[in-house]
Amino acid sequence: MALAHCAGRVLAEDLTAPASLPAFPSSAVDGYALRAADAGKSLRVIGESAAGRPFEGKVLAGFAVRILTGGVLPDGADCVVMLEDVDEKGELVTVPATLKAGQNFHVPGADLREGERVLVAGVQLGAAELGLAAALGFPRLPVRRRPRVALMSTGDELVEVGAKPVRGQIVDSNRWALLAALREAGAEVRSLGIGPDEADPLNRLVKNALAEADVLVTSGGVSVGTHDLIKPLLESLGTVHVGRVKLKPGKPFTFATIPASAPHPGPLPEGEREKLAFGLPGFPVSSLVTFEVFVRPALRKMQGFTQLQRPSLPVRLGYDARATADRTEYQRVTLRRDGRELVAETTGSQSSSRLMSLAGAHALVRVPSGDQGIMAGTIVEAMILSLP
Ligand code: AMP
Numbered sequence: 088m089a090l091a092h093c094a095g096r097v098l099a100e101d102l103t104a105p106a107s108l109p110a111f112p113s114s115a116v117d118g119y120a121l122r123a124a125d126a127g128k129s130l131r132v133i134g135e136s137a138a139g140r141p142f143e144g145k146v147l148a149g150f151a152v153r154i155l156t157g158g159v160l161p162d163g164a165d166c167v168v169m170l171e172d173v174d175e176k177g178e179l180v181t182v183p184a185t186l187k188a189g190q191n192f193h194v195p196g197a198d199l200r201e202g203e204r205v206l207v208a209g210v211q212l213g214a215a216e217l218g219l220a221a222a223l224g225f226p227r228l229p230v231r232r233r234p235r236v237a238l239m240s241t242g243d244e245l246v247e248v249g250a251k252p253v254r255g256q257i258v259d260s261n262r263w264a265l266l267a268a269l270r271e272a273g274a275e276v277r278s279l280g281i282g283p284d285e286a287d288p289l290n291r292l293v294k295n296a297l298a299e300a301d302v303l304v305t306s307g308g309v310s311v312g313t314h315d316l317i318k319p320l321l322e323s324l325g326t327v328h329v330g331r332v333k334l335k336p337g338k339p340f341t342f343a344t345i346p347a348s349a350p351h352p353g354p355l356p357e358g359e360r361e362k363l364a365f366g367l368p369g370f371p372v373s374s375l376v377t378f379e380v381f382v383r384p385a386l387r388k389m390q391g392f393t394q395l396q397r398p399s400l401p402v403r404l405g406y407d408a409r410a411t412a413d414r415t416e417y418q419r420v421t422l423r424r425d426g427r428e429l430v431a432e433t434t435g436s437q438s439s440s441r442l443m444s445l446a447g448a449h450a451l452v453r454v455p456s457g458d459q460g461i462m463a464g465t466i467v468e469a470m471i472l473s474l475p
């Protein structure tokens with residue numbers, strides 16, 4: 088893929104330097120190139136070596152060449168003196184009494200050596216990595232394919248954002264939240280809109296989408312109500328591995344694999360023989376928290392990332408975190424700095440419908456099930472979403 092499109096992508100293969108950098112001895116400053124043995128003398132200036140315009144002759148004893156930053160150190164010279172440290176008079180330049188061979192220029196291979204492994208497969212390509220690739224002469228890089236994700240909201244109560252909900256209707260917000268979350272996780276998203284709470288049309292929609300997508304992500308319809316059709320649908324298409332989790336929020340989270348069959352011509356590469364389906368709960372916070380915990384790491388794994396999880400940091404709890412008896416809870420917190428510590432404060436009511444508990448949250452704190460909870464003042468590892 089052309090470098091211009093590689094930002095944020097994952098490198099597919101190790102990158103080895105085909106040549107050393109710098110490739111030639113290059114001046115680090117503006118000044119004069121000469122022999123260190125000529126320290127303290129007045130030298131005759133015989134030419135110039137500017138960046139991209141080398142001096143082709145040789146510097147002999149008693150001579151100097153004016154050199155500019157990035158200019159090639161001429162043959163014969165073994166050091167560069169900064170302009171500020173010399174006395175220029177006509178054709179002559181007087182250099183300081185003490186000079187060291189090797190001063191003020193970069194030797195070939197100082198930055199990196201030919202054959203050195205500079206980037207490993209699995210790194211995310213950012214500004215520095217792309218600059219490095221360009222410096223080494225790679226106009227294109229091998230990158231991992233983004234997972235193709237089909238995204239669908241389900242529920243007959245849902246209306247498109249911008250439409251005015253009548254009594255009993257709500258705006259489909261999950262799709263926009265999940266679209267952003269999926270893109271941040273590196274996915275290429277195709278939106279299927281709002282699916283109905285009706286088996287046949289839902290089935291058709293999902294089957295069509297899975298012909299092209301690697302992953303299906305739905306929200307809603309995974310509870311145990313009579314209108315909750317996602318689980319039976321996934322069961323009919325593949326294998327449901329997880330139909331419920333001991334997690335709060337997110338109990339009805341569902342995960343299935345579906346064989347990649349018909350529409351694909353020819354054998355599929357290893358790891359693409361089955362599709363993944365994530366049935367996320369309908370409540371907005373539940374869908375986003377289960378996305379963080381289960382879907383994001385899976386998408387990162389598919390892309391070859393070495394780092395699958397969000398980073399974690401020790402934080403001091405600024406509040407008493409009450410536990411849920413039978414479920415691990417991911418509580419949403421803001422962080423503030425207090426001296427050298429990060430202190431976590433709750434974002435308020437942790438209701439799974441209350442997106443305000445997640446908006447502006449810096450981290451998730453994992454509270455184990457039971458009746459213990461975690462007392463204010465305790466240091467815990469928090470899953471960092473962003474830092475204050
Ligand atoms: P369900 O799992 O389908 O029973 O959904 C549970 C609740 O989540 C619904 O009653 C809605 O309040 C909410 N919900 C479901 N889907 C969405 C959505 N796409 N956007 C916002 N809220 C939703």
Ligand code: MG
Pocket residue numbers: 241242243307308314369
């Ligand atoms: Mg529903």
